[in-house]
Amino acid sequence: MNVAPRLTGLVGDTALPSLLELDHVSISYPTPDGILTAVEDVSFSIAAGERLVLLGPSGCGKSTLLRAVGGFLKPSAGEIRMNGRRIGAPGPDRMTVFQEFDQLLPWRTVLGNVRYALERGKSMPRRDAEAIARRWLERVGLKNFVDAFPHTLSGGMKQRVAIARAFALEPALLLMDEPFAALDALTRRQMQDELLKLCEETGNTALFVTHGIDEAIRVGTRILALTPHPGRLAATFDVPPDTRARGSSGFGELERRIQETVFSAPEIDHV
Ligand SMILES: Nc1ncnc2c1ncn2[C@@H]1O[C@H](COP(=O)(O)OP(=O)(O)OP(=O)(O)O)[C@@H](O)[C@H]1O
Numbered sequence: 001m002n003v004a005p006r007l008t009g010l011v012g013d014t015a016l017p018s019l020l021e022l023d024h025v026s027i028s029y030p031t032p033d034g035i036l037t038a039v040e041d042v043s044f045s046i047a048a049g050e051r052l053v054l055l056g057p058s059g060c061g062k063s064t065l066l067r068a069v070g071g072f073l074k075p076s077a078g079e080i081r082m083n084g085r086r087i088g089a090p091g092p093d094r095m096t097v098f099q100e101f102d103q104l105l106p107w108r109t110v111l112g113n114v115r116y117a118l119e120r121g122k123s124m125p126r127r128d129a130e131a132i133a134r135r136w137l138e139r140v141g142l143k144n145f146v147d148a149f150p151h152t153l154s155g156g157m158k159q160r161v162a163i164a165r166a167f168a169l170e171p172a173l174l175l176m177d178e179p180f181a182a183l184d185a186l187t188r189r190q191m192q193d194e195l196l197k198l199c200e201e202t203g204n205t206a207l208f209v210t211h212g213i214d215e216a217i218r219v220g221t222r223i224l225a226l227t228p229h230p231g232r233l234a235a236t237f238d239v240p241p242d243t244r245a246r247g248s249s250g251f252g253e254l255e256r257r258i259q260e261t262v263f264s265a266p267e268i269d270h271v
Pocket of ligand 1: 029030031036038056057058059060061062063064065211
């Protein structure tokens with residue numbers, strides 16, 4: 001367990017240059033009762049090819065951090081950098097998959113949703129965008145549903161479209177905000193395995209938010225545990241690849257250490 005934050009991503013024993021760096025980031029919201037500090041003094045980095053998981057109890061600021069990395073929120077202190085440059089706004093180098101099933105455009109077909117993202121995000125001609133969209137939809141098992149509209153799909157299928165859309169844009173960083181939380185356990189497990197396979201095949205870098213320890217170990221190469229209210233870094237854990245290969249029955253020791261950290265983290269009052 002490493003308690004100190006690191007500004008150089010480490011994969012195994014090899015120091016790699018960081019793709020994303022959070023440098024003493026705090027994020028606050030104005031509320032009718034005053035300023036609410038959601039995240040306080042968080043520093044970490046992600047190296048290319050890593051899948052970093054932010055793990056912590058509900059309300060600890062995981063989504064807030066993800067939104068700030070997405071460029072939708074500005075830190076009240078500290079800095080977020082991609083490839084050494086400060087993040088100021090959303091960009092096609094960061095694509096987010098959200099938990100909500102309504103993240104697709106309801107008036108466009110499955111194919112239209114992915115194609116449109118490529119046309120807009122990458123200024124791609126329609127024919128090229130359509131070819132890439134079809135390829136990704138086939139890859140996530142939706143070849144026979146390209147002409148369907150989102151409201152006719154199951155929750156899992158909608159998330160597959162959102163995942164296909166995100167991967168199709170080839171962002172430098174994939175942001176995943178509990179994308180499987182609203183799915184039944186069986187579908188969630190299947191989708192975790194599919195996501196893992198896609199990430200490993202493409203070498204994509206991902207920042208994944210969850211409050212499930214089992215999910216964190218399954219999808220992540222490294223886990224950052226946050227304290228409750230306001231979110232601060234409690235500890236980081238490397239997930240050895242053989243842990244995943246053993247399946248959830250083999251998560252024992254790591255799961256126990258994470259559980260101890262997450263549940264023994266002190267409750268800190270809002271500032
Ligand atoms: N727009 C907002 N305005 C005011 N407070 C907010 C806003 N969004 C989030 N918060 C507060 O910031 C804190 C962190 O919220 P956030 O959604 O980031 O937590 P989380 O760890 O992602 O929770 P969950 O796992 O339940 O999604 C919470 O106390 C929440 O009430």
